[in-house]
Amino acid sequence: VVDEFQSIAALFRPLALGAPEALDLMDDAAVIPSRPGFDLVITKDALVEGVHFLPTDPPGLVAQKLLRVNLSDLAAKAAEPYAYFLAVAWPKAWDAPRRAAFASGLALDQARFGLKLLGGDTVSTPGPLTLSVTMLGWVPAGGMIKRSGAGAGDVLLVSGGIGDGGLGLAAARGELNHLDETVRDYLAERYRLPEPRVTMRDLLRRYATAAADVSDGLLADAGHIGEASHLGLEIKLDEIPRSAAAGAWLKGQSDTSAALARLASSGDDYEVVCTIPPTEVDAAILAAAAFGLALTPIGRVTPSTGLRVTFNGDEVRVSGGGWTHP
């Protein structure tokens, strides 16, 4: 208990400075005044060492990833990042310097994304480092972009490049050794430190009918938009955008369709998949380009339910997050 309080004071209190809501982390709870005209958007994601990040990942990067996977949810909802609550279960092996490095990672991304720490809990565990963040953001009342808002005929688009997260995990594990070192380093970095698409906020508010973040894999997350909207989706594998690094990997694959399905089924991309009415698509793509982000049409919303995936016009059967040829 004494240790917990000293640890909170030394490590985390500086992260709550300037946030009166946090009461210096000295109370049982934080208190957030109502903000009339705005809705509070809340998401909560957990990460476990050895499951969601590698035991060898630097503590500061783990902290940044913890914030960023939650920021990615807010980004897809067009919410303005506001604050977060943190629960950490420390293993004994996490000594003071590692904890300090972890807190430094939080500080870095708090400053970058405009977040403040409002509270939480630190406990000890005989198991692996286990983390959860509850993150809060603001949207104008009624303005959250949901998964359920897609309309039949809307175009399906995705930001950035797909598959870097999954390839990055493989690279970080020392696989993919046939690729250049610079390519492997780029991919591993994309896995360790995703870039939440917070810059898409205004664009989504203006153009999107539905959106989701790509954390479980493009096909799965796009599929959730279809399910929530009670509509179907057609996705063209050959249109899926990929980074130069993913392109280098793809060149070495004999079965391009299967390789693209793998990219579209692997997780940890933290891009945004969204639906936009056809008449607005060009304007949305231009708006994204204006801040240097690719926004790529990859399919469309169909009246009948279900996910139809094609490669060069031919249907490819996809099941359970994986894929099979028909």
Next chain:
Amino acid sequence: VVDEFQSIAALFRPLALGAPEALDLMDDAAVIPSRPGFDLVITKDALVEGVHFLPTDPPGLVAQKLLRVNLSDLAAKAAEPYAYFLAVAWPKAWDAPRRAAFASGLALDQARFGLKLLGGDTVSTPGPLTLSVTMLGWVPAGGMIKRSGAGAGDVLLVSGGIGDGGLGLAAARGELNHLDETVRDYLAERYRLPEPRVTMRDLLRRYATAAADVSDGLLADAGHIGEASHLGLEIKLDEIPRSAAAGAWLKGQSDTSAALARLASSGDDYEVVCTIPPTEVDAAILAAAAFGLALTPIGRVTPSTGLRVTFNGDEVRVSGGGWTHP
């Protein structure tokens, strides 16, 4: 991923029924409309198997305890329970029936305390079951009872009985075998299933200048009120209220002062310690008695900082959550 979605659907979606904010747990986030005139009170507590509960504790009771330790924070802040977010890291050994029993425990206490599940995350872990809840409650704007509001001369009071939690842990571990089985069962139950003092809400709003929940031990948590208020405290060990079961244990202890210090230093009581101006104390005690709760004066707030603990008028030195004779 597919497993996660099926598990969420089967286990947790029923817990979010009737809560439009939760969007059927099918979106990236929940969305909470502003409630003008009210502040949102948010607390987050984590529990780890083998640290905060015993591996042999029934899953349903673990779920209830998880909600109740958070409800206890809301109770001490005079906040009306509203909703929660849940993160669960399941070990492999937690099979479907255990998970279902866990969800049933959540359902039970949701109904009892008026809570709804709004979101969260379920992941797997190679370690012990690790849980966190982020709980939300409402208070009228500016009405949260903080730790920092105590005034010099205020009376320090505590609800219920102190020490049952710590003795209950010992009993649950099979210690305290010199006590009657009914006494041990009562204590173990108090440890496994604390009773958050949500009924104190109106009383605290009307009378209390400061309050905290007793989770780390009475002396530590009362001490936090003193620190946050920049004042001191005098606590009379001999006045500390105890249950009949704790009384039975106390009778067998040769050093009453040391035994009372142990009760006042052990955690998991989930009572409320608060400060009330002297002129209001009688009315507050009567108000508590009206709903069957004991509220007992145990000391007072002093102008000079620091914690002064006495037994029958003599000072007892207390350090680091423990105690020593002077």
